[in-house]
Amino acid sequence: MPELPDLTVVAEELVRRVTNHIVLEAAAPAPILVRATPDEVAALGGSTIGETRRRGKFLLIPFEHPDGQHRILAANAMLAGRFWLVSSGERVRARTGLRLRLNDGQDLRYVDREMLGKLYLVPDDRLDDIPGWADMGPDADDPELTLDRFRERIRRHPGELKPLLRNPRFVAGIGNAYSDEILWDAGLAPFRRRSSLTPDDIARLHHSMRTVLSAAVEQLRELVPPDIQTQHREILKVHLRGGEPCPRCGRELRQIGGREATTFCRSCQPPL
């Protein structure tokens, strides 16, 4: 599942490669992925693409139509959705949710092998219409999410640390992989409850959240372009590395759960 670092880098690449390009033709070959009618999708034709950005786990691609309509495509890729930039002549894959033919001979496509992603097309002042948008917390990398604000917010969210980090109402943009990375970095067990954290623990969690995410963005900037559809998980230190030695202490990493696995180190992340 793409998370904050992956999406930040894809957004930067789309800014570089499609900003100010014109959509010649828009279609939704697998319409189930797009929360809009075929006519609404087709009406993107003639639009100019604005600067893509990220908010939480959404990629936001703005479109400005000569008729004065400003719309935003808000894409939540869920497990397996990916944007592709390919030559317009390239075969359209199965499970292509959106195809935008651009004026430079490229297509911007959204392909989703699990068909779980959601693409919303809304007027640019109606993002609140997207389910979950209005109660989304600050982005995990929001400069205004200072340690003081983080302390204030975390008080309102009880429960275990891993689901807490993944809860977009608390902080937006973190999923299954980076929650493992952050908790390992902070030396906090994923099953610890927020109520058990000392002020020092909370400071460490905030610091690890920032440093793990920003280091990942730096690394992905080197790895991702130009193939925005490829997700790079080789930079992760612990997530899905159960059985391998902990990079800090050398003990075997523990992994539980299947597809939504949690990986941690029992000695670096003690239960209490």
Ligand SMILES: [Zn+2]
């Ligand atoms: Zn360890």
